Amino acid sequence: MFDIEKFNGPFIAGLMLLFGILEAFGGLYKNSKRTKDDWWIEIMSFVHASTVSKPMIVLITTFLMLQFFPQLENNYSHISLWYSLPLIMLVEDFIQYWYHRKAHEWKWLWNLHRPHHSSPEMGVLVTFRENIFYVILIPNIWFLAVMTYLGFGIAVAWSLALKYIVIVGAHSDARWDSWLYEHKYLHPLAWIIERTISTPATHFAHHGKSAKDGISNPNGNFSNLFFFWDILFGTALITRQYPLEFGIENDPKDHWSAHLYWPIIKSDKPNSDIGNGFKREKTTLKTPLRATVEPDKLYWWCSCGYSADQPFCDGAHNGSKMKPIKMQFDTAKKVSWCTCKLTKTPPFCDGAHKEIA
Numbered sequence: 242m243f244d245i246e247k248f249n250g251p252f253i254a255g256l257m258l259l260f261g262i263l264e265a266f267g268g269l270y271k272n273s274k275r276t277k278d279d280w281w282i283e284i285m286s287f288v289h290a291s292t293v294s295k296p297m298i299v300l301i302t303t304f305l306m307l308q309f310f311p312q313l314e315n316n317y318s319h320i321s322l323w324y325s326l327p328l329i330m331l332v333e334d335f336i337q338y339w340y341h342r343k344a345h346e347w348k349w350l351w352n353l354h355r356p357h358h359s360s361p362e363m364g365v366l367v368t369f370r371e372n373i374f375y376v377i378l379i380p381n382i383w384f385l386a387v388m389t390y391l392g393f394g395i396a397v398a399w400s401l402a403l404k405y406i407v408i409v410g411a412h413s414d415a416r417w418d419s420w421l422y423e424h425k426y427l428h429p430l431a432w433i434i435e436r437t438i439s440t441p442a443t444h445f446a447h448h449g450k451s452a453k454d455g456i457s458n459p460n461g462n463f464s465n466l467f468f469f470w471d472i473l474f475g476t477a478l479i480t481r482q483y484p485l486e487f488g489i490e491n492d493p494k495d496h497w498s499a500h501l502y503w504p505i506i507k508s509d510k511p512n513s514d515i516g517n518g519f520k521r522e523k524t525t526l527k528t529p530l531r532a533t534v535e536p537d538k539l540y541w542w543c544s545c546g547y548s549a550d551q552p553f554c555d556g557a558h559n560g561s562k563m564k565p566i567k568m569q570f571d572t573a574k575k576v577s578w579c580t581c582k583l584t585k586t587p588p589f590c591d592g593a594h595k596e597i598a
């Protein structure tokens with residue numbers, strides 16, 4: 242009988258190979274922007290995840306469950322796959338949406354998640370590109386390990402196989418969804434697909450370097466398998482376009498070992514978030530900046546107060562809930578940009594800086 246549990250590993254490896262070959266034919270590796278460090282991060286992440294982190298989670302979970310809940314081992318194996326599979330897929334993906342979202346909002350977790358976003362281009366290997374502690378802390382892997390112990394092993398194996406088709410496809414530069422946008426008669430189908438699962442267009446937007454291009458959504462599109470979480474929680478951006486630039490704004494280009502093993506190994510780059518003793522300083526000022534704005538030009542006002550390019554955003558808000566405020570003007574005029582960030586009428590000065598001692 243077909244054993245999905247045994248078939249899972251080779252299936253995921255085959256999937257990576259298939260998308261990798263498509264990417265190679267598309268010329269990704271011939272004109273690659275990846276540095277030697279990028280390759281090391283990706284290869285080592287893949288090896289760690291498949292041989293150390295994930296097997297370790299399964300072993301620890303099984304050990305703990307046997308200690309505390311021995312009577313529950315395989316207790317639910319009689320439950321039909323028709324019930325268990327959709328339920329496991331939904332719960333597991335919901336947990337991952339929030340873990341991933343928090344990785345963009347909590348600084349320490351962002352530092353662990355940075356390697357996933359430091360790649361200057363997309364590709365199948367980006368799927369696994371993570372700091373080892375980020376993987377160990379992924380709560381949905383622990384959830385799946387518990388489900389396997391309880392007897393849902395087959396549902397877990399199917400859920401992983403289906404999930405990897407979507408997430409490897411969403412990271413791959415093969416861009417399987419592009420044909421959906423090329424033909425108008427396919428747009429209703431595209432509308433359904435892009436709201437249901439992650440596509441290259443929506444997930445590439447998440448990896449885009451900056452929202453300033455109007456396509457990228459680095460502070461949103463957090464979904465993994467099901468994209469409707471982003472729709473539901475108001476973090477979705479669907480443009481049917483792909484960003485031209487990927488990575489982190491003002492990336493200090495940390496060594497691969499710091500990316501993978503922070504906080505044990507720190508970066509030697511003095512201005513890196515994962516550098517030794519580095520702490521971002523506020524760059525707020527006590528006087529507004531009066532300047533003439535150009536019509537139709539997009540301005541991104543820094544709301545976090547850490548940009549080195551005040552009053553505008555330079556990406557320093559990464560790893561926080563703060564986002565820049567987008568402004569566009571119809572006509573050229575003089576405005577007073579707030580630089581103290583205390584204004585009640587952002588992005589413009591309301592005199593709040595006068596309260597600063």
Ligand code: FES
Nearest residue numbers: 543544545554557
């Ligand atoms: S640097 Fe982007 S909001 Fe401050």
